[in-house]
Amino acid sequence: MRILFIGDDWVGSNARSLADGFRQAGHDVVVVDTTFVTLPARFSPPWIYSKTRGQRAPWDLDVVHHRIESIAADFRPDLLFCFRTVHLDQHRLLGTPARLHVHYSPDDASNPYNTSPGYLRCEREWDLVVTTKRHNVPELIDRGARAVKFVLSAYDPAWHHLSARRDPRRYLVGFVGNCRPDRRDTTVALARRYGERMLVRGPGWRRVPALRRTRAVVGGPVYGEHFSASIASIAANLVFLNSDNRDTHTCRTFEVPAAGGLFVGQRTGEHAALLAEGRECLLFSDDDEMLEILRWCEQHPEQARAIAEAGHRRIVTGRHRYVDRAAEIVASLEGGDDGPGTGIAGPASTRMDRGRGVREGAR
CATH class of the missing domain: 3.40.50 (Rossmann fold)
Structure with a gap:
C-alpha cells in the first residue's frame, strides 16, 4: 500500500x-x-x-x-x-x-x-x-x-532494547514517565523512603518542590535509546497507569520489559494476560503491596533480575x-x-x- x-x-x-x-x-x-x-x-x-x-x-x-x-x-x-x-x-x-x-x-x-x-x-x-x-x-x-x-x-526495537548503562549508579527503584496528579503523592513518598536509591525522570518532575527536597535523583524526560539506558540503571521499574485514560495497559507495559527492565506495575487483567505474575513481572494492587515488592527486590536481587530477563523474553518474542x-x-x-x-x-x-x-x- x-x-x-x-x-x-x-x-x-x-x-x-x-x-x-x-x-x-x-x-x-x-x-x-x-x-x-x-x-x-x-x-x-x-x-x-x-x-x-x-x-x-x-x-x-x-x-x-x-x-x-x-x-x-x-x-x-x-x-x-x-x-x-x-x-x-x-x-x-x-x-x-x-x-x-x-x-x-x-x-x-x-x-x-x-x-x-x-x-x-x-x-x-x-x-x-x-x-x-x-x-x-x-x-x-x-x-x-x-x-x-x-x-x-507496542514497543520499538530501534529504541527499546537491552542497553549498556550510561549512569554508573544503580537505583533500587525508578519511574520514567510524565508527572501526573495521580502519580505525584506515591512518587514523592517513595522518594522520601528511598532517597538516592531512587531515580525519577520525565516531564514535570523537576517542578515538584516536595520531590526536589528529597535525596532522589530527579531529571527531565528521556526518549529513544536514552530511555533504555535509564531503564538499565533501575532494579525495579515502576509502571504507573494514567487514570484519566482509564488505562489497563500502556506503552511502558511493553517498553520497560523490552529494554530489559523489571516490570513492577499495577495489577490489571491486560497486564496479567501479557506477563506471568511472579515469573515475568511483579504486580501490585495498592501501595502496601508495592512496598512489599520493593523490599523483596532489595533482598533478592538475583531473583529479581531473573524475572526481568523472563519478562524481556516474553515481550520480544510475543509480536508486540x-x-x-x-x-x-x-x-x-x-x-x-x-x-x-x-x-x-x-x-x-x-x-x-x-x-x-x-x-x-x-x-
Missing part, C-alpha cells in the same frame, strides 16, 4: 515508530510531521495563540494541510493514516484523495483531552478508528463510528513491535485479523466498500 502518514515525527515519538512499522511491514510510507502544530515552542506566537484561543494557530494548520494536499496529489495514497490528528481540519483530512482514511488514537478516545469538537463532529466519517483502549470500542460505536479496531500498545501492530491494522482493512486485537467492530465490510467508492470518485 501507499500510505500517507500524518503525525508527530520527533525522535522517540510513538507516531514515528508506527510509521516506521508500516514501512517495515512492506508498505511505501511518506510522513507529514505535525509536531509544530501539536507542540508549538513555548512562548512562541502559535503557543500564545493556542493558550489564549484554545485552538491551534490557523497559519500553522494551513501550512501542514497544504503539505498534505501537495504530497497526496503526486503520491496518490491508498491510505491516509492519521495519528491523533484531532487538532487538524477534519474536513480537509477526509477530503484528501485516498482509498481509505484511518484515524489512530493512542490514548482514551473518550477523554476530552484526546478529542476536539471538530474531530467529534466528523468521527463517523472516518473509514476506521483505531484505539489502544479496549473500553473505547463500544463507546466509539455508540458515538457513530463506522468501524473500530482495538490494538494493544510496532511493525506487528501495523500488520494487524492492514490485515483488518483487508478483511482479515492478524493479531491479539478484537478485530473490527461495526458494519465494516459495508462501510469499507462505500469508502472505496467515495474516495476513488474524489480523485
Whole structure:
C-alpha cells in the first residue's frame, strides 16, 4: 500500500515508530510531521495563540494541510493514516484523495483531552478508528463510528532494547514517565523512603518542590535509546497507569520489559494476560503491596533480575513491535485479523466498500 502518514515525527515519538512499522511491514510510507502544530515552542506566537484561543494557530494548520494536499496529489495514497490528528481540519483530512482514511488514537478516545469538537463532529466519517483502549470500542460505536479496531500498545526495537548503562549508579527503584496528579503523592513518598536509591525522570518532575527536597535523583524526560539506558540503571521499574485514560495497559507495559527492565506495575487483567505474575513481572494492587515488592527486590536481587530477563523474553518474542501492530491494522482493512486485537467492530465490510467508492470518485 501507499500510505500517507500524518503525525508527530520527533525522535522517540510513538507516531514515528508506527510509521516506521508500516514501512517495515512492506508498505511505501511518506510522513507529514505535525509536531509544530501539536507542540508549538513555548512562548512562541502559535503557543500564545493556542493558550489564549484554545485552538491551534490557523497559519500553522494551513501550512501542514497544504503539505498534505501537495504530497497526496503526486503520491496518490491508498491510505491516509492519521495519528491523533484531532487538532487538524477534519474536513480537509477526509477530503484528501485516498482509498481509505484511518484515524489512530493512542490514548482514551473518550477523554476530552484526546478529542476536539471538530474531530467529534466528523468521527463517523472516518473509514476506521483505531484505539489502544479496549473500553473505547463500544463507546466509539455508540458515538457513530463506522468501524473500530482495538490494538494493544507496542514497543520499538530501534529504541527499546537491552542497553549498556550510561549512569554508573544503580537505583533500587525508578519511574520514567510524565508527572501526573495521580502519580505525584506515591512518587514523592517513595522518594522520601528511598532517597538516592531512587531515580525519577520525565516531564514535570523537576517542578515538584516536595520531590526536589528529597535525596532522589530527579531529571527531565528521556526518549529513544536514552530511555533504555535509564531503564538499565533501575532494579525495579515502576509502571504507573494514567487514570484519566482509564488505562489497563500502556506503552511502558511493553517498553520497560523490552529494554530489559523489571516490570513492577499495577495489577490489571491486560497486564496479567501479557506477563506471568511472579515469573515475568511483579504486580501490585495498592501501595502496601508495592512496598512489599520493593523490599523483596532489595533482598533478592538475583531473583529479581531473573524475572526481568523472563519478562524481556516474553515481550520480544510475543509480536508486540510496532511493525506487528501495523500488520494487524492492514490485515483488518483487508478483511482479515492478524493479531491479539478484537478485530473490527461495526458494519465494516459495508462501510469499507462505500469508502472505496467515495474516495476513488474524489480523485
